[in-house]
Amino acid sequence: MVFGLDLSAKDVNPTGVCFLSGKFARTKVLKSDNEILEEIQVSNPNIIAIDAPLTLNNRICDVLLKKYGAMPLKLKSIMQLATRAVRLVNELETLILQDTKIIEVFPTATAKILSVYHRDDGIKQQKIAEVLNIEFNCKVSKDELDAFLCALTGWLFSANLTIDVGNEQGKITIPNVAKVDEIIRMVQNLKIEVGKLK
Numbered sequence: 001m002v003f004g005l006d007l008s009a010k011d012v013n014p015t016g017v018c019f020l021s022g023k024f025a026r027t028k029v030l031k032s033d034n035e036i037l038e039e040i041q042v043s044n045p046n047i048i049a050i051d052a053p054l055t056l057n058n059r060i061c062d063v064l065l066k067k068y069g070a071m072p073l074k075l076k077s078i079m080q081l082a083t084r085a086v087r088l089v090n091e092l093e094t095l096i097l098q099d100t101k102i103i104e105v106f107p108t109a110t111a112k113i114l115s116v117y118h119r120d121d122g123i124k125q126q127k128i129a130e131v132l133n134i135e136f137n138c139k140v141s142k143d144e145l146d147a148f149l150c151a152l153t154g155w156l157f158s159a160n161l162t163i164d165v166g167n168e169q170g171k172i173t174i175p176n177v178a179k180v181d182e183i184i185r186m187v188q189n190l191k192i193e194v195g196k197l198k
């Protein structure tokens with residue numbers, strides 16, 4: 001079970017979540033930290049893949065992934081996002097099992113590496129469906145779509161098909177560019193079905 005989390009900087013804004021287990025992915029929109037923590041506790045995932053900075057240091061990973069759109073913590077909105085993410089992870093570490101792995105991911109980089117990125121979210125969903133052989137039972141929001149890409153990156157991490165960019169000051173997990181063809185074939189063979197979580 002992988003839990004993908006497209007975290008928003010403020011809890012008044014929607015946060016997309018996605019549970020990926022086997023060939024089934026389920027998405028939902030949440031807002032508060034308590035809602036997010038409760039969903040994670042219920043699902044008890046092996047991997048939690050979060051789209052948000054998980055450290056508050058100056059990070060070389062943001063510089064290295066700038067070509068994919070990564071933004072530095074010096075931006076107020078990104079620092080606000082990072083502050084929420086660090087707080088959330090600190091709370092998670094008191095609630096979850098020790099063998100649960102928490103990683104920082106970047107769904108925009110995942111989408112670009114797998115050639116499914118598009119500025120228009122509807123077209124991006126269509127490209128994900130076509131290129132990766134993903135069946136969407138419904139139209140999902142931008143936040144849910146990015147949460148799915150977070151969860152997918154977490155699944156790739158479990159299959160040793162990712163690389164970590166950065167150092168001890170902060171690392172972002174992205175698909176291994178050298179293994180893109182293998183990744184696409186494996187995901188296509190999974191035939192993942194995406195639906196809504198109640």
